[in-house]
Amino acid sequence: MYVFLPAAPHVRLLRLLRDQGPVSRAELGDRLELSRPRLLAEVERLVAAELIVEAGMAASRGGRRSTLVELDPRLRFAAVDLGATSIDVELTNGRLEPIAAYREPADIRSGPRATLQRVNDLLAKARIDGVYDRLNGVGIGVPGPVSFRDGVPVSPPIMPGWDRYPVRELLTREYGCPAVVDNDVNIMAIGERHGGVAHSVDDFLFVKIGTGVGCGIHLAGGVFRGVDGCAGDIGHIQVEAHGPACSCGNTGCLEALFGGAALARDAMAAARSGESPALAARLGSSTTTTLTARDVADGAAEGDITCIRLIRDGGRRVGSVLATLVSFANPSMIVIGGGLANLGHVLLAEIRSVVYRRSLPLATGNLPVVLSELGSRAGVTGAAVLASDAVFEQAS
Amino acid sequence: MYVFLPAAPHVRLLRLLRDQGPVSRAELGDRLELSRPRLLAEVERLVAAELIVEAGMAASRGGRRSTLVELDPRLRFAAVDLGATSIDVELTNGRLEPIAAYREPADIRSGPRATLQRVNDLLAKARIDGVYDRLNGVGIGVPGPVSFRDGVPVSPPIMPGWDRYPVRELLTREYGCPAVVDNDVNIMAIGERHGGVAHSVDDFLFVKIGTGVGCGIHLAGGVFRGVDGCAGDIGHIQVEAHGPACSCGNTGCLEALFGGAALARDAMAAARSGESPALAARLGSSTTTTLTARDVADGAAEGDITCIRLIRDGGRRVGSVLATLVSFANPSMIVIGGGLANLGHVLLAEIRSVVYRRSLPLATGNLPVVLSELGSRAGVTGAAVLASDAVFEQAS
Structure with a gap:
C-alpha cells in the first residue's frame, strides 16, 4: 500500500490544528498517540517557536479540564498562483482562512524578474495594508513543469526565461521563511482536496x-x-x-x-x-x-x-x-x-x-x-496548504 | 514523496537475504541499523520459525569473525502465472531461484475449479518429483482485474465464473501457507523489477x-x-x-x-x-x-x-x-x-x-x-516475489 512518509508527531499536531482548529491537550494526546510528557514537550517547543499558543480551558471530558491548544493567531502564509495571464495572491492565517486577496493581469512571458517583482509588490502592499508583520511561509504555483525537489521550473514551454530560475531560493531569501514551488495544476488539486469537492x-x-x-x-x-x-x-x-x-x-x-x-x-x-x-x-x-x-x-x-x-x-x-x-x-x-x-x-x-x-x-x-467547488480559489488554496506543510515540516 | 510503508525489521532482514544471499550478523546489524541485542533476538526468532539458518563464519572484517546468516535452504515458494490459454508454474527456493518449472496449455474459460485443479495437479507432481516437502508461500497471477486486498478476481472480462472466486483463501487452505493473488501484468512488472531490465x-x-x-x-x-x-x-x-x-x-x-x-x-x-x-x-x-x-x-x-x-x-x-x-x-x-x-x-x-x-x-x-529481459519468466518471477513478501510479512 502507498502512503506518504509518516509525518513526525509535531507535523501531525500542527496539521490537526490547521485543519480542525483549537484542540484540547487531552484530545491531542489521544489523537496523536503521544504520552503526556512527550506531548507536553512538543507543545512547549512549538509555543517557543511561535507556531502555537495555549488558549484557555476546554470543556470537561469528565475528569480534569484540559488546556486548549491552537495555532498562533499571528501565523501568516502567502499563497501565489501564477497563471499565463494573471497573478493571484492570497494571504491566510494558520488555518488557511483568507485574510486578503489580490488579483491582477500579468503576462508570464514577461519573465521571472518582472513577474516576481509584481508578486513582491503585491505582498508589500499587503504588509502596508496591515495584513501581516512577517510571513511564515510562501507557496507559489507556476504554469509549467516544476522540479519540486529543487524548487525551480524545468523547461516550461510557455514561460521563456524561467527554465531553472531559482524561484524558491529567491522567495526564501526575500521573506526569510520556507517557500515551496509547484505546478499550477498540482496546487489546484491540492486545494480542492483540502477544502473542495475532493475533500x-x-x-x-x-x-x-x-x-x-x-x-x-x-x-x-x-x-x-x-x-x-x-x-x-x-x-x-x-x-x-x-x-x-x-x-x-x-x-x-x-x-x-x-x-x-x-x-x-x-x-x-x-x-x-x-x-x-x-x-x-x-x-x-x-x-x-x-x-x-x-x-x-x-x-x-x-x-x-x-x-x-x-x-x-x-x-x-x-x-x-x-x-x-x-x-x-x-x-x-x-x-x-x-x-x-x-x-x-x-x-x-x-x-x-x-x-x-x-x-x-x-x-x-x-x-x-x-x-x-473552489473555482478560481483552488490554486491559492493549494499553495497555502503547501506553504503550511513546508513550515510545519521545518519546525523540528 | 511516496514510499511503501516502511517494512518491519524482520521483513527487511528476510528481503536482504533473499536478494543478496548469505550476510554476516555484523553486516546485518549495520544494514538494518539494529542494535546487537535486537538483531540477535530477531535472528533467534526467525531461526525458530525455520525461515533462516546460521551458516558458518564470515571472513574477518578486522575484529572478531561474525556468523553468516542465510535463508533456510528448505524454503519453497510456488509461483503460478495463469494466462488466457496457459498455466506456468515455477517452484523456487528462498532466494527465488527456480528449482522446477512446468507449463501446459489451459483455457482460463474452463472456470476456476477446473483451472485450479490443474494447478494443484502440477504442484502435486512437483512434490512427487521431490521438489518440496511443504510450501512456504504461493503467488498467483490471473488475466483480469483483482482485488489485491481481498485476494479475488473482480469482474474479469475473459474469465467466466471467476468473479470474486476465493482464490487466495482456497490456496491458503490447500497448502497451509500464505497465498497472494494479483493481476498477470502486475506480476510481470514486479518480476522485471526484481530480476530483469527494470532492476x-x-x-x-x-x-x-x-x-x-x-x-x-x-x-x-x-x-x-x-x-x-x-x-x-x-x-x-x-x-x-x-x-x-x-x-x-x-x-x-x-x-x-x-x-x-x-x-x-x-x-x-x-x-x-x-x-x-x-x-x-x-x-x-x-x-x-x-x-x-x-x-x-x-x-x-x-x-x-x-x-x-x-x-x-x-x-x-x-x-x-x-x-x-x-x-x-x-x-x-x-x-x-x-x-x-x-x-x-x-x-x-x-x-x-x-x-x-x-x-x-x-x-x-x-x-x-x-x-x-525475463520474457515468459517475468510472470512467475513476480509471483514468487509476492509470495515471499507475504511470507516474510506474516513472520511476526
Missing part, C-alpha cells in the same frame, strides 16, 4: 481547462509529479492526427483543439462566417475586437446552436483523453476546474458521456465526474 | 502485448493497482473511432487492433487474399489451419512486406497509447513484454518512434523503451 479523497484527477489544459494526479493522498515533474501534462496529447497546429510544434494536441485559446479562435471564426448569430452579434457590438470562452458560454445559454456545438465538441475531446486516463489509472473521482469549467453543464454532460461510454466499466461503476 | 527502477510501465494488451504501473517502488484493481487495463482504450468490434462491446479498442488475437486475424486475411506471399505459403503448407504472431514474425524476418506492415501498424497503435500515458505519468522507463515482444526490433522501433515524437519532450528526454 479527503485519496485518488483523483483534477483536470484544469483554462487557456491550456492540464491534469493534477492525486494518488494515495499526495500529488504524483512524475520523474521529471511533468506528470499530468495532458494538453499535448494528440487527439486528432490531422488536427490544427499546436504551439508545441505537433498537430492535433488536445490544447490545440480545446481550451481557452482554441475556443476563442473557433468563436471568432464562427462569428466572422456568420455561422453563429449570437457570436456575430457579440463581435459586432463589442467594444473590443475579440471573443472569449465567456461569449461562447453566454451564446450557449441563449440557445445558439453553434456555441452549444463548440462546447460539446470540446467536451468530447476532453472526454476521450479522460476515458484513456481512467482506464489507465482507475481513479475514484474526476474534478473539472479552470476557467472553462464555467461552460457548465453542457461541457460536463459531454465529458461524462464519453468517459462512461469509453472507459472500462469496472473503472466507471462508481466514478463521479464533478466540477471544482 | 531497482522505481517508476516504470510494463506493457504486456500477448493475446490481449495490458500495463503494469510501477510507481515509487510498488505496483499501483487503482481504486478497483483495474489500473493499467489499457487494452480497451479506443484508438480508432470506427475500428473493428472488440470483445468488450466497443469498437476500435487497442486490443481489437493489435495483440495476438488481432494479429492472427489480420494474418489469416492477408494469407487468404494473397496479399502476403509468406503468410499464404505458411497457411498452405501448415498442418494446422491457423496462423499466429510467430508466422508474422517469421514472414517479417524473410522480408515479407505485408508482415512488416502488420507489425508496424501494431507498433504505431501501441505507441500512440503509450505516448498519451508517458505525457500523463512521466515514467522513467517503458518495458515491452508478452508473447508479441518476440516481434522484436521492428515492433520496438515503431513504438519508440511514436512515443518519442508524440510525448512531451521533457518526459522523453531520458526515457528508455526496452524489451523485457
Whole structure:
C-alpha cells in the first residue's frame, strides 16, 4: 500500500490544528498517540517557536479540564498562483482562512524578474495594508513543469526565461521563511482536496481547462509529479492526427483543439462566417475586437446552436483523453476546474458521456465526474496548504 | 514523496537475504541499523520459525569473525502465472531461484475449479518429483482485474465464473501457507523489477502485448493497482473511432487492433487474399489451419512486406497509447513484454518512434523503451516475489 512518509508527531499536531482548529491537550494526546510528557514537550517547543499558543480551558471530558491548544493567531502564509495571464495572491492565517486577496493581469512571458517583482509588490502592499508583520511561509504555483525537489521550473514551454530560475531560493531569501514551488495544476488539486469537492479523497484527477489544459494526479493522498515533474501534462496529447497546429510544434494536441485559446479562435471564426448569430452579434457590438470562452458560454445559454456545438465538441475531446486516463489509472473521482469549467453543464454532460461510454466499466461503476467547488480559489488554496506543510515540516 | 510503508525489521532482514544471499550478523546489524541485542533476538526468532539458518563464519572484517546468516535452504515458494490459454508454474527456493518449472496449455474459460485443479495437479507432481516437502508461500497471477486486498478476481472480462472466486483463501487452505493473488501484468512488472531490465527502477510501465494488451504501473517502488484493481487495463482504450468490434462491446479498442488475437486475424486475411506471399505459403503448407504472431514474425524476418506492415501498424497503435500515458505519468522507463515482444526490433522501433515524437519532450528526454529481459519468466518471477513478501510479512 502507498502512503506518504509518516509525518513526525509535531507535523501531525500542527496539521490537526490547521485543519480542525483549537484542540484540547487531552484530545491531542489521544489523537496523536503521544504520552503526556512527550506531548507536553512538543507543545512547549512549538509555543517557543511561535507556531502555537495555549488558549484557555476546554470543556470537561469528565475528569480534569484540559488546556486548549491552537495555532498562533499571528501565523501568516502567502499563497501565489501564477497563471499565463494573471497573478493571484492570497494571504491566510494558520488555518488557511483568507485574510486578503489580490488579483491582477500579468503576462508570464514577461519573465521571472518582472513577474516576481509584481508578486513582491503585491505582498508589500499587503504588509502596508496591515495584513501581516512577517510571513511564515510562501507557496507559489507556476504554469509549467516544476522540479519540486529543487524548487525551480524545468523547461516550461510557455514561460521563456524561467527554465531553472531559482524561484524558491529567491522567495526564501526575500521573506526569510520556507517557500515551496509547484505546478499550477498540482496546487489546484491540492486545494480542492483540502477544502473542495475532493475533500479527503485519496485518488483523483483534477483536470484544469483554462487557456491550456492540464491534469493534477492525486494518488494515495499526495500529488504524483512524475520523474521529471511533468506528470499530468495532458494538453499535448494528440487527439486528432490531422488536427490544427499546436504551439508545441505537433498537430492535433488536445490544447490545440480545446481550451481557452482554441475556443476563442473557433468563436471568432464562427462569428466572422456568420455561422453563429449570437457570436456575430457579440463581435459586432463589442467594444473590443475579440471573443472569449465567456461569449461562447453566454451564446450557449441563449440557445445558439453553434456555441452549444463548440462546447460539446470540446467536451468530447476532453472526454476521450479522460476515458484513456481512467482506464489507465482507475481513479475514484474526476474534478473539472479552470476557467472553462464555467461552460457548465453542457461541457460536463459531454465529458461524462464519453468517459462512461469509453472507459472500462469496472473503472466507471462508481466514478463521479464533478466540477471544482473552489473555482478560481483552488490554486491559492493549494499553495497555502503547501506553504503550511513546508513550515510545519521545518519546525523540528 | 511516496514510499511503501516502511517494512518491519524482520521483513527487511528476510528481503536482504533473499536478494543478496548469505550476510554476516555484523553486516546485518549495520544494514538494518539494529542494535546487537535486537538483531540477535530477531535472528533467534526467525531461526525458530525455520525461515533462516546460521551458516558458518564470515571472513574477518578486522575484529572478531561474525556468523553468516542465510535463508533456510528448505524454503519453497510456488509461483503460478495463469494466462488466457496457459498455466506456468515455477517452484523456487528462498532466494527465488527456480528449482522446477512446468507449463501446459489451459483455457482460463474452463472456470476456476477446473483451472485450479490443474494447478494443484502440477504442484502435486512437483512434490512427487521431490521438489518440496511443504510450501512456504504461493503467488498467483490471473488475466483480469483483482482485488489485491481481498485476494479475488473482480469482474474479469475473459474469465467466466471467476468473479470474486476465493482464490487466495482456497490456496491458503490447500497448502497451509500464505497465498497472494494479483493481476498477470502486475506480476510481470514486479518480476522485471526484481530480476530483469527494470532492476531497482522505481517508476516504470510494463506493457504486456500477448493475446490481449495490458500495463503494469510501477510507481515509487510498488505496483499501483487503482481504486478497483483495474489500473493499467489499457487494452480497451479506443484508438480508432470506427475500428473493428472488440470483445468488450466497443469498437476500435487497442486490443481489437493489435495483440495476438488481432494479429492472427489480420494474418489469416492477408494469407487468404494473397496479399502476403509468406503468410499464404505458411497457411498452405501448415498442418494446422491457423496462423499466429510467430508466422508474422517469421514472414517479417524473410522480408515479407505485408508482415512488416502488420507489425508496424501494431507498433504505431501501441505507441500512440503509450505516448498519451508517458505525457500523463512521466515514467522513467517503458518495458515491452508478452508473447508479441518476440516481434522484436521492428515492433520496438515503431513504438519508440511514436512515443518519442508524440510525448512531451521533457518526459522523453531520458526515457528508455526496452524489451523485457525475463520474457515468459517475468510472470512467475513476480509471483514468487509476492509470495515471499507475504511470507516474510506474516513472520511476526
